[in-house]
Every structure is written in structure tokens, then in C-alpha cells.
Amino acid sequence: MRSYVANSKREMAEMLNAIGVTDMDALFMDIPWDARCKRQLSLDDGKSEIEVRRKFDAYDTSAARLPLFMGAGAYRHYIPAVVPALLARSEFYTAYTPYQAEMSQGMLQGIFEYQTYMCRLTGMDVSNASVYDGATACAETMIALRAATRKNKILYSAALHPEYIQTMRTYARFTGFELVEIPFTENGETDLMYAVRHTQAAAGMIAASPNFYGVIEDIAQMADFSHTAGILFVTVSNPLSLGLLKRPGDVGADFCVGEGQPLGIPLSAGGPYLGFMAANKTYMRNLPGRIVGQTEDAWGNRAFVLTLQAREQHIRREKASSNICSNQSLCALTAAMYLGAMGPAGLKEVALQCLQKAHYLYDGIHSIPAFAARYPKSAFFHEFVTDYKGDAIALNSKLKEKGFIGGLPLCRYFKGDTGLLFCATEVLTRSEIDGFLNALEVAVK
Amino acid sequence: MRKPYKLIFEKHCIDRRAADLPALDVPKMDGLVPQACLGEALPLPSLSEMDLVRHYTGLSRRNFGVDNGSYPLGSCTMKYNPKLNEELTAHFNDLHPLLDDDALSAAYELQFALDRALCAVCGMDKFTLQPAAGAHGELTGLMVMRSYHNMRQDFLRAEMLIPDAAHGTNPASATMAGFKAVELKSLPDGGVDVEALKQAVSEKTAGLMLTNPNTLGLFEKNILEITQIVHDAGGLVYYDGANINAIMGKARPGDMGFDVMHVNLHKSFGTPHGGGGPGAGPVGVKKELIPFLPAPLIMKKNGRARPDYDRPLSIGRVKAFNGNFGVLVKAYAYILSLGADGLREASEAAVLNANYLRHYLKDVYELPYDGLCMHEFVLTPGALNEQGIHNVDIAKALIDYGYHPPTISFPLIVREAMMFEPTETESREDLDGLIYALRQIAETAKTDPDSLRSAPLTTPVGRPDETRAARNPIVIAPLSSSDRL
Numbered sequence: 001m002r003s004y005v006a007n008s009k010r011e012m013a014e015m016l017n018a019i020g021v022t023d024m025d026a027l028f029m030d031i032p033w034d035a036r037c038k039r040q041l042s043l044d045d046g047k048s049e050i051e052v053r054r055k056f057d058a059y060d061t062s063a064a065r066l067p068l069f070m071g072a073g074a075y076r077h078y079i080p081a082v083v084p085a086l087l088a089r090s091e092f093y094t095a096y097t098p099y100q101a102e103m104s105q106g107m108l109q110g111i112f113e114y115q116t117y118m119c120r121l122t123g124m125d126v127s128n129a130s131v132y133d134g135a136t137a138c139a140e141t142m143i144a145l146r147a148a149t150r151k152n153k154i155l156y157s158a159a160l161h162p163e164y165i166q167t168m169r170t171y172a173r174f175t176g177f178e179l180v181e182i183p184f185t186e187n188g189e190t191d192l193m194y195a196v197r198h199t200q201a202a203a204g205m206i207a208a209s210p211n212f213y214g215v216i217e218d219i220a221q222m223a224d225f226s227h228t229a230g231i232l233f234v235t236v237s238n239p240l241s242l243g244l245l246k247r248p249g250d251v252g253a254d255f256c257v258g259e260g261q262p263l264g265i266p267l268s269a270g271g272p273y274l275g276f277m278a279a280n281k282t283y284m285r286n287l288p289g290r291i292v293g294q295t296e297d298a299w300g301n302r303a304f305v306l307t308l309q310a311r312e313q314h315i316r317r318e319k320a321s322s323n324i325c326s327n328q329s330l331c332a333l334t335a336a337m338y339l340g341a342m343g344p345a346g347l348k349e350v351a352l353q354c355l356q357k358a359h360y361l362y363d364g365i366h367s368i369p370a371f372a373a374r375y376p377k378s379a380f381f382h383e384f385v386t387d388y389k390g391d392a393i394a395l396n397s398k399l400k401e402k403g404f405i406g407g408l409p410l411c412r413y414f415k416g417d418t419g420l421l422f423c424a425t426e427v428l429t430r431s432e433i434d435g436f437l438n439a440l441e442v443a444v445k
Numbered sequence: 446m447r448k449p450y451k452l453i454f455e456k457h458c459i460d461r462r463a464a465d466l467p468a469l470d471v472p473k474m475d476g477l478v479p480q481a482c483l484g485e486a487l488p489l490p491s492l493s494e495m496d497l498v499r500h501y502t503g504l505s506r507r508n509f510g511v512d513n514g515s516y517p518l519g520s521c522t523m524k525y526n527p528k529l530n531e532e533l534t535a536h537f538n539d540l541h542p543l544l545d546d547d548a549l550s551a552a553y554e555l556q557f558a559l560d561r562a563l564c565a566v567c568g569m570d571k572f573t574l575q576p577a578a579g580a581h582g583e584l585t586g587l588m589v590m591r592s593y594h595n596m597r598q599d600f601l602r603a604e605m606l607i608p609d610a611a612h613g614t615n616p617a618s619a620t621m622a623g624f625k626a627v628e629l630k631s632l633p634d635g636g637v638d639v640e641a642l643k644q645a646v647s648e649k650t651a652g653l654m655l656t657n658p659n660t661l662g663l664f665e666k667n668i669l670e671i672t673q674i675v676h677d678a679g680g681l682v683y684y685d686g687a688n689i690n691a692i693m694g695k696a697r698p699g700d701m702g703f704d705v706m707h708v709n710l711h712k713s714f715g716t717p718h719g720g721g722g723p724g725a726g727p728v729g730v731k732k733e734l735i736p737f738l739p740a741p742l743i744m745k746k747n748g749r750a751r752p753d754y755d756r757p758l759s760i761g762r763v764k765a766f767n768g769n770f771g772v773l774v775k776a777y778a779y780i781l782s783l784g785a786d787g788l789r790e791a792s793e794a795a796v797l798n799a800n801y802l803r804h805y806l807k808d809v810y811e812l813p814y815d816g817l818c819m820h821e822f823v824l825t826p827g828a829l830n831e832q833g834i835h836n837v838d839i840a841k842a843l844i845d846y847g848y849h850p851p852t853i854s855f856p857l858i859v860r861e862a863m864m865f866e867p868t869e870t871e872s873r874e875d876l877d878g879l880i881y882a883l884r885q886i887a888e889t890a891k892t893d894p895d896s897l898r899s900a901p902l903t904t905p906v907g908r909p910d911e912t913r914a915a916r917n918p919i920v921i922a923p924l925s926s927s928d929r930l
Contacts, residue, residue, distance in 0.1 A: 002782035004525050004715070005794040006872035012797055015873060019804040027796045027817055028695050030664040035701045041694050042565045046784030049529050055781065056533045059555065063548035064539035073765060074542050080464035082494055086501040088531075094510030096521050097721040099852075102904035103844050105450075106508030107720040110501075113453050116921040120488050126920050129721070132577035135765035143621075163765040170739070170761035174591050174623025216482050246484040259765075268534065269552040270542030270766030271577070272723030284918065290721065294922075295914035297907035301447055307914040313580070313617035314855070318626035323580045323617035330719035340453055340497045341464040344489040349466050355478070360471040379478050396545065408543055430470040 001046025063405065067432040069361070071383050071423025072212070072408040073134065073161045074270070075262045077240070077350065078427050080341040083264045083334060093330055097290070101305045107329060108304035111292045114336040121242050121339070122256040123249020124278035129290035129327040134236070134259025135167035137275030138206060140322055141234050141257050142168060142177060144279075144286040147321060149232065151203040153178040157190040159211035160236060162413040168206075182207075188215040188375035188385070192225050204232030204254065210241055213421065214358075214383030215375055220251035227252065239263055239276065239335075241381045243344075243351030255279045264338025265331055274331035285311060288322030353426035354382035357433065361424045364437040370444040374419055383423040385410070388444075392420050395443055402439040404432075447905060450507065453500055454922050457490035463497055488924055507905045508720070509849055515875050517802070519821045519852035519864025520612070520660060522690045522712035524795075527782065530715065530775040537774060542766035546751050552770060556743045557750035559777040560727075566780075566788060567689070567706060568699020569729030573738040574768040579687060580614040581763065582707025582726025583654075585739060587622035588760040589705055589730060590652050590681045592737040596758065602651040602680065606642070610635045610661065610856045612687060615654045624651055631858055634814040635661030637671050646678035656685040657701070658692070658819035660856040660864070662799065672702025681705060681734075689713050690868070691796055691820035694789025704731050714776035725772040739763050794869035795820040798876060802867050805880040809887040813859050821866035823859050824851075826890075834890040834897055836861040841908060842889070844901035846882035 007015070012024075021027060028036075047055070068076050087093065091106060098104030098111075115127040131137050142154045156168065158181050165181070172179050182195045182205070190207045199205075205226050209217035219235050226233035234255040235248035240262035248256040260274030261267075277287055284291075285308060293307030313320040342350060362384050365371050374385040388395065392409035399406040407422035424433065492500070510516070516523035537552060546553070560572040576582040587605065594602040605624040607615045608631045616626035629645055632638050636659060653675045658664045665671060672682045684698040684706035690713040698706050710716050711724035718724065730738060740759040741752035783791060796819050803812070803822045811827025826836055840850030840863065852864040867876060889897055901907065 001784055001787050002527075003787055003790060004527060004783075005790055005869045006875070007794065007798075011873050012794065015797055015801050019801055021800065021817070024793050024797070027793070027800060027819075028664075028692075030666055030817070030819075031692070031696045032666060032669055034669055035696050037695055037697060037700075041785040041788065043562055043780065043785040043788070046787040047781050049782070052529060052778055052781050053533070056536055056778070059536055059551035061536050061540055061551050063541075063544055064537070068541055070541055070543060072543055076539065076541070078464075078466070082463065082497060086498065086505075089502065089505035090512040090526075091505040091508040091510045093531075093717045093719050094512045094526050095508055095720040096516065096518055096523060096718045096849075098508075099518075100509075100840070100844065100850055101909050102841070102901050102906055103509040103849065104720075105905045106504035106506065109450070109452070109507070110504050110720075112920070112922070116452075116454060117489070119921045120924070132581060132723075132769075133765050135762070136577070136581075161765065163762060166762040167764060170588070170763055171621070173760065174588060175621065176623075216478060218482070220481070242484065243487070244478065244484065246482055247487075250484070266538040266771075267541050269537050269540040269549065269770040270768065271764075272769040272771055273766075284920070291918075291920055293914040294919040295910045297909050299447065299907055301906045302449060303906040303909035305909045305911050305914050307911070307920070308918055310915070312613075314613035316617070317613050318616035318620045320613070320617040320620075323584055323614050323621050324578070325580045325612075325614050326578045326722040326724060328719075328723045329721035330717075331723060333720070336453075337497070337501060339489060340492055340500070341494070343462060343464075343491040344487045345462065345491065346464050346466070347487065347489065353466060353469055356469055356471055356473055359474055359477055379482065381478075393545070400545075400548070405541065405544065405548070412543070426466060433471070 002049060066403055066405050067428055067436065068405045069422050069424065069436060070405055070408050072421050073259060074267055075425055076267055076427055077262055077425055079264050082341050083337045086337055087334060092333060097326060098306060101303065105304060108292050110333045110336060111329060112294060112304050114332040115292060117336050117339050118276050118278050121239055122237060122278045123247030124256050125281035126284045127278040128287040129292055130332040131275035131277060131289050131324060132328060133271065133273040133275045135164040137257040137277050138164045138236060139168045139171035140277065140288045141206060141255055142172065143322060144283065145203040145232055147286045148283050149203040151201055152176055153180065153202040155180045155182050155195055155198055155202050155205040157182050157207035159184045159190055159213055160208050161212045187378045188213045189217050189378065199229035199231050202231045204234055206234040206236060208236035210238060210381040213385045214380040215378045216381055219248055219253060223252040240351060243347035244355060254283060260335045263335035265334050272328060272331055274328045274335055286321065289324040290327045350426050357424040357428055358382040361422060361433050368441050368444060382425060383421055385419045385421050387418050388420055389418060390444060398443040399439055404436045404439055450503060452922050454490050456492060456496055456500060459491055461491045461493045463492055463494040514847050515871055515879055516849040517851050517865045517867045518849060519866040520687055522866060522868055524715060524868040525870035526715055526717040527779065530778040533778050534771045534774045537770065552767065553743055553750040553752065555777055556773060557745060559773055560743060562780045563708060563727055563729060566693055567729050568697030569706065570732040571735045571738065572727045572729040573742055574727045574773055575739045575764050576726040576728055577764055577769045578722060578724045579707055579709040579726040580618055582728045583614055583618035584621050585763050586683055586705040586707055586728045587618055587624060589734055589737040591622055592760050593734055594651055601649055604649045605651055606645055606653040608637060610659055610858045611654060611656060612685060615685060634663055635659040635856060635858060636663060636665055639667050639670060642671060642674055646674060646680065650678050650680040652681040652683055654683040654685060656688055658688045661814060661823050662818040662821040664819055668701045687712060688820065691792055693792040694785060695792055705734060710772055710776040715779040716772050716775040723769050723772055725769040791869045798867040798869060798871055802865055802876050802880065806883055809884055821864055824863045825859060825861045829887060829890045832890050832894040834894050836863045838897045839863060839886055842886045842897045842900040843882060845903045848879055848882060
């Protein structure tokens with residue numbers, strides 16, 4: 001059994017004696033008899049380090065080593081070695097939220113730099129220190145939109161990630177929101193002709209580009225549309241795509257939020273990831289969660305602190321802008337380190353390679369007669385939907401036997417949907433893509 | 446002594462390069478993205494790899510974690526984070542969250558096993574591992590309570606009773622779940638005033654949120670009566686598991702009458718706090734509330750752990766994908782390592798360390814409530830206030846002795862509270878060092894109070910001007926001409 005208790009049994013006995021307590025049980029006298037554990041917890045006995053390691057070595061995670069043609073909100077990108085090496089500095093990861101600013105300047109500056117990075121990437125004015133993930137960033141944005149406009153009606157594009165929509169619906173459940181889903185057109189673009197009938201008394205519209213189906217939407221047009229209708233516009237962005245695509249802030253988006261996982265954060269079966277939230281400065285005080293600000297100490301040294309705390313739960317309690325009392329600090333730091341390692345040229349190169357490889361894959365797949373592109377007229381970044389008349393799940397099983405992870409069968413979210421959502425990123429080599437195309441061709445015969 | 450430390454943006458040097466990529470190995474196509482959608486060059490800094498390493502290594506040296514020294518931050522359970530557990534997440538790093546069930550089998554088995562282990566520790570029947578943090582768990586648990594009442598057509602139950610000693614997230618979460626937070630006055634020891642509770646409950650009561658041991662580090666002696674009162678009124682009782690490090694293997698919330706609870710894996714189960722996150726806040730419930738937990742829920746089907754999506758009464762999703770999976774891995778490894786005996790010993794040692802610390806400080810500071818404590822306790826400056834010394838001065842002075850300060854000014858019911866939680870992983874020498882420092886500070890408060898007011902002096906910066914930061918918020922670095930490409 002491992003123990004991380006510092007003191008030996010003998011030392012503990014001496015300490016009890018020193019403070020005049022007869023035995024360990026005396027310390028727990030306040031627990032009423034009927035509420036006490038009368039027997040040992042039903043858990044296995046503790047294990048040595050080697051035994052724990054063996055247990056984990058026995059887990060079959062072989063799918064992690066296969067070339068991956070799936071994205072759908074979580075992406076495999078190359079993570080430069082310098083990023084995990086720097087994250088392993090335990091001054092960062094074993095620290096708490098930086099309440100004591102003087103001894104937390106490292107993390108505070110790191111988060112301040114993250115906020116700056118996110119603003120420079122998205123073109124927005126302000127950023128918070130992050131929330132849990134892309135889904136909760138969208139849900140928190142609904143609350144921010146309501147606070148900013150005093151209106152309960154939120155329009156959102158049906159082309160958002162289905163799990164983000166589900167999460168928004170949960171958050172809206174008991175708090176009087178009216179959610180209106182805006183369908184998308186046959187080109188996979190949010191249907192503004194539909195939206196126009198619902199903007200009355202709405203707070204804002206939330207739409208993604210690239211959207212869940214990979215389509216690059218015209219965010220400039222959506223921003224103009226929203227502002228003409230007198231509502232706010234929120235873009236959900238893949239931050240990595242901004243190495244290439246126009247920044248939401250440059251076309252007038254009021255908020256830009258999303259999932260920061262593509263910025264150096266491992267897939268890790270779904271988390272921890274990074275929800276980023278950036279906004280026009282008008283809405284700074286509507287942002288939830290931690291925000292780091294710059295100030296000075298008494299000697300005029302630049303210093304960083306958690307700021308604008310009057311929004312937060314520990315001050316405002318039931319009137320707070322959100323209940324969130326943490327951020328994904330270490331993941332935010334990861335994103336900043338990744339952007340630092342890539343630099344502007346590297347980020348652009350990653351985005352370009354994703355674009356090129358996904359299009360190479362797209363052309364290859366659609367040269368196979370069994371597959372038909374669903375949105376052939378629309379531009380896409382690194383994901384696209386292909387219709388397949390056969391059984392997509394059976395297809396993926398065959399591909400796995402050949403050593404590949406195929407696209408996401410959309411029937412996972414929509415019963416009867418014949419689509420597969422494919423993705424290619426910079427980590428796939430041409431030979432892997434060619435091998436995958438061969439396997440596809442054989443599998444559909 | 447205090448040297449300015451540049452921002453990463455101030456280290457930008459055009460054309461420097463850290464990471465690189467292999468040359469594009471597929472034929473390059475043009476015109477793939479409409480010109481109108483293409484962005485301009487991004488104003489991001491260019492650095493060499495050495496620049497980056499020096500920058501973040503420098504930042505790390507301006508930070509303080511548990512590995513640097515004692516961190517007795519009350520209610521935060523800053524215990525040691527085992528190195529083994531940090532390594533084990535690597536097994537799962539490259540697993541995509543939307544793979545088919547067979548490919549994710551290992552991840553689901555681990556989650557199911559963690560759910561079972563948490564149930565054993567807490568006396569609950571089922572845990573969801575989806576919530577990403579304690580506050581997220583509160584929100585989830587409260588929505589479960591709301592759904593339960595709605596299911597029973599009990600729509601009037603809109604009041605959530607919350608003691609004034611509670612964590613600020615409790616009332617904030619209640620609001621987000623659509624409840625009206627009703628504040629319950631606590632007794633001076635932070636305990637629930639049973640008579641006041643009897644008066645407060647009614648047919649409008651949805652439930653009570655409680656932290657036990659409470660935020661003064663005292664166990665609710667009347668806990669069984671308290672949960673009974675709420676149940677008799679038709680309400681449910683929520684356990685804020687922030688303080689469960691005091692009672693693992695000693696008592697279980699499920700046995701005290703709690704219906705819903707969260708645990709903070711980053712507190713009691715040894716996963717690192719990451720400088721503010723990521724954590725994880727699994728929510729456990731009693732049997733009758735299982736149908737309302739977020740979907741999907743990991744269940745055993747034909748002997749295999751699989752996500753169950755077919756949950757018509759579920760509140761829905763609270764997060765994308767499988768929760769903060771990497772954090773779950775570390776917590777599971779922690780529980781495997783310690784086992785039943787190890788968890789109980791951890792709680793015992795945590796409570797002993799707190800009592801030891803308290804014993805040697807109570808004559809120089811004021812204890813708002815005497816008697817033995819659980820895993821944490823609250824002190825106030827007491828008579829030191831007469832020297833013009835406040836809790837914040839004591840906290841800042843402690844930094845110069847090489848320790849992280851306690852939580853200050855919480856709980857709100859104690860004026861100038863200083864809340865200490867040493868945890869079980871501090872040695873006797875660590876505690877003696879902390880005691881020495883705090884006693885020296887109390888002495889200095891009498892002989893040379895001015896020196897405390899200028900503390901800390903050993904840190905990269907002195908006390909920052911927080912008012913200025915809030916009045917004139919600067920939340921990003923300005924773009925200078927040299928940042929342009």
C-alpha cells in the first residue's frame with residue numbers, strides 16, 4: 001500500500017501525546033455514532049507503485065496509436081516536445097488558483113499572456129482566463145448574452161457541435177431561456193432567411209465557423225445580419241483555423257468562444273480541454289469566471305492580479321455572473337506555450353497543412369463511387385461530410401481491422417443520418433492517407 | 446532585487462522559430478478558401494525554443510506550488526500530488542473521445558471502477574463523472590434535485606436553503622439551477638441552527654446545501670437530525686464535498702442522510718490543482734435520483750462498462766465528451782494506491798495535523814471556537830488588531846517565511862478569518878516551521894507592526910494595487926508597433 005502521509009506512526013503518536021489527545025479516535029468524537037463507518041470501506045487493498053503501474057499497463061488503449069481520420073470537436077495535432085516539458089514544472093501544476101498574487105506572479109502572467117494571445121488570435125478586445133470546455137463556453141455565453149441585453153431569447157445555429165447544443169439546453173433548462181435553433185441550408189450554412197423571422201426580442205445568435213460539418217461560414221455576413229437585426233453575434237471558432245481564416249473580431253463579432261484543445265492539448269479521451277471566451281470590450285463585465293489584470297505594486301513594479309472580482313461568486317454569491325470559481329489554468333498555459341512554440345509562421349503552416357491534407361483526402365474519398373460529398377459547393381477547413389449508402393459503423397470496423405480510425409458516423413447524433421464526418425490534420429502523412437483510401441476502397445467493395 | 450520580467454510579447458524577434466513541421470507531402474492546391482474568408486498575418490510573437498524555455502522556466506520560478514513548500518490554504522486541500530499519477534495519463538493521451546465503444550473500452554472500464562470506488566467512499570449509489578469542477582458538480586447536483594421535484598409535480602419547491610457559512614459557489618450554483626437561494630444563519634461555530642432550520646423549511650423547500658465538516662472545520666453533531674428535518678419537509682439534502690478529506694473511511698455522507706453530493710477530485714483525491722484547474726467534480730446520488738443524472742452515464746451491460754445514452758429523465762449533458770478524463774485517471778490511481786486503509790489513514794493524519802497546528806497557535810491568535818477541529822480550523826488576529834495588524838498582514842508576512850498563506854476572510858461569518866488546512870502530507874517539521882513562523886509574526890506584530898504591513902519583501906513584486914486593477918482594467922497586453930510582422 002502506498003501512503004503519502006508524511007509522518008510515521010511513531011511520530012503521530014508523539015504528536016497526539018504532545019497536544020494532550022489520548023488516541024486517534026478521540027479526534028473524531030464529534031461524529032455521531034450512527035453516522036460512523038463501523039467497518040472498512042469496501043475497496044481493494046492499497047497497491048504498491050509497481051502494481052498500480054501494471055494495472056494501467058494492462059489497459060488496452062491500442063486505438064490511440066492508429067492513424068485518425070476523425071475530428072468532430074477534438075483534434076489530433078502535433079504537440080512540440082517543449083510544451084509538455086515546460087508544463088511539467090511543478091511550480092505551475094501543483095499551485096492553487098493565484099489568490100496570493102505576490103507568490104503567483106508566474107501563473108498570473110502566464111494567464112495574462114494567454115488572454116492576450118486569445119485576443120490577438122480572435123481579434124477580440126478582452127478574454128477571460130478560460131472555462132471548462134467549448135460546450136460550457138457556449139452555455140456560459142448564453143448567460144453573458146442575457147446579462148448584456150436583458151433578453152432571454154437566444155438563437156443558435158443547428159450546425160454547432162451537437163454536444164454543445166445539448167449542453168446549452170441543459171444550462172437553459174431551469175432558468176427561463178428561450179432557445180431557437182436556426183437550421184442550415186443544403187450547403188451546410190446557417191440559414192439566415194430562417195433566422196430573420198426570429199430575431200425579434202432576441203439577445204443574440206451563436207454560430208460556428210468552421211461549423212460542426214466542417215463548412216467555413218461567412219461570419220462577416222452573419223455579423224452584419226445580426227447587427228442589422230439589433231442582436232449580438234457570437235462566433236464559435238476553432239482557434240487553430242485562425243492561422244488561416246479571418247478573425248471574428250475583424251468582422252465585428254461581439255463574442256468569440258470555443259474549444260482550445262487544438263492548441264497543444266492532448267485528446268485524452270475527452271478532457272481536460274479548454275473553453276475560451278473572448279469578447280468586445282463592451283461586454284468585459286459580462287464574461288464569467290477568472291480574469292487576470294495588470295496593475296502595479298507600491299514601488300511601481302508591474303504586477304498581475306485576479307481582477308473584476310465583483311462579478312464573481314465569492315463576492316456576489318447568488319447574484320454572480322456565473323457559479324464558476326476556477327478556470328482551466330494549466331490548459332490555458334498549454335495553449336499559450338503552444339502558440340509560443342509555433343509562432344505566427346508555424347501556426348499558419350499547421351492550418352495550411354490541415355487544409356491541404358483534408359482536401360487531398362476529400363478528393364481521394366470522392367473518387368470512390370460509394371461516397372458522395374454532402375456540401376460540394378461549400379468551402380471547408382479540415383473536415384467534411386460524406387454520404388455513404390452502406391452501414392457506416394460496419395465500415396469503420398473494417399477500417400479498424402486495417403489499422404485506421406475512420407470518420408465519425410453522424411448517426412451517432414442523428415438517427416438514420418448516412419453521413420460520415422472526416423478530418424485530416426498535419427500529423428497524417430500522405431502514405432497514411434493513401435493507405436486509408438485503399439482500405440476504404442476495399443471495404444466498400 | 447526586484448527585476449522587471451518581460452512579457453512574452455516583449456521578447457518577440459521577427460523570423461525566430463521554435464517548432465517546425467515536415468514539408469507538405471501532398472500536392473498543394475490553390476483557391477481552397479474564398480479570399481473574403483482569409484485572414485491577415487497574426488500579430489503573435491516569434492521566439493526561438495530557448496527563448497520559450499527561459500521564459501516559462503522564469504515564470505515557474507515566480508510561482509509557488511505544493512512542491513515548493515507548505516500550502517495550508519483552508520478548504521482547498523493542498524496535499525501532495527503523486528508523480529506516478531501524472532505519468533499514468535499518458536496511456537490515454539492519444540485516444541479520441543468519439544471512438545466506438547470497443548476502442549474506448551479501457552476508458553469506460555476505468556470510469557466505471559472510479560464510480561464504484563467513489564460510491565464506496567461516500568455511501569452513494571451512483572456517480573456521474575461528467576462535471577469538470579466542484580462548482581460544476583454543484584450545478585449538476587442541483588439540477589438533478591430540481592428534476593426530481595418536477596418529476597413529482599412538486600413545482601413549488603423553488604427554495605434552496607444555504608447556510609451563511611457556505612462557499613460562495615453554493616448560492617451562485619443555486620441561482621444557475623433556477624432556485625431561489627435562501628440564506629440560513631449559522632451558529633457561532635459555523636454549525637446549523639437546528640431551530641432556525643425547523644422554522645425555515647416549508648412546502649417551498651427544495652433542499653438544503655451543506656458542507657460537513659463545516660467551513661470552520663467542525664463536524665455537525667446534529668447531522669442526522671438536520672437531514673431528517675429536511676426530508677420530513679419533503680426536501681433533499683446536498684453535500685458539498687469540499688471537506689471530505691476529513692472523514693474518508695470514518696463517516697460517509699450517504700449514511701448521514703445526504704441524497705446528492707459532489708467530490709472535488711483535485712482536493713481529497715490527490716490530483717493537482719493546476720494553478721486553478723483543471724479539476725473534476727463528480728456527482729453522486731442515492732438510488733432514486735440516478736435517472737436524473739447527466740447522460741450518457743457509464744453503466745455495466747453484459748459485464749462491460751459502456752455509456753448509456755437512453756436516459757429519458759436525465760437533465761442532459763453538462764459538458765462535451767467524457768468529463769475531465771485525465772483528472773479521473775489520476776484520482777483513480779490515487780484510490781488504487783491507497784485503498785481503504787490508506788484513505789482512512791490520510792483523513793486521520795489530516796485531522797491530526799490540523800489539531801497539532803491549532804494547538805500551538807491558539808495562545809497567540811484567537812480561536813473563534815474552541816474544541817477539537819477536523820481537517821481545518823479558523824483563527825483570527827484577535828488582540829493583534831489593536832496594533833493595526835489585520836489578517837492580510839499576517840498572511841503576507843507568512844510569505845516571507847517561505848509558506849503559502851492560509852485562506853483569508855473566509856468563512857464570511859468570522860471577522861478577519863484565517864483558515865488553515867495543513868493536510869496529511871505535511872511532516873511534523875513542516876508544521877513546526879509554520880508554527881514558528883506564525884508565532885514570530887505574532888511577536889513582530891507587537892514589537893514592529895510596520896514591518897508586517899510592508900510584507901512581503903522576498904517576492905518578485907510587493908502587494909499589488911487591486912483597486913487600480915479593477916478601476917482601470919488592463920486585461921491584455923497592448924499591441925506595439927514591434928509586434929507587427
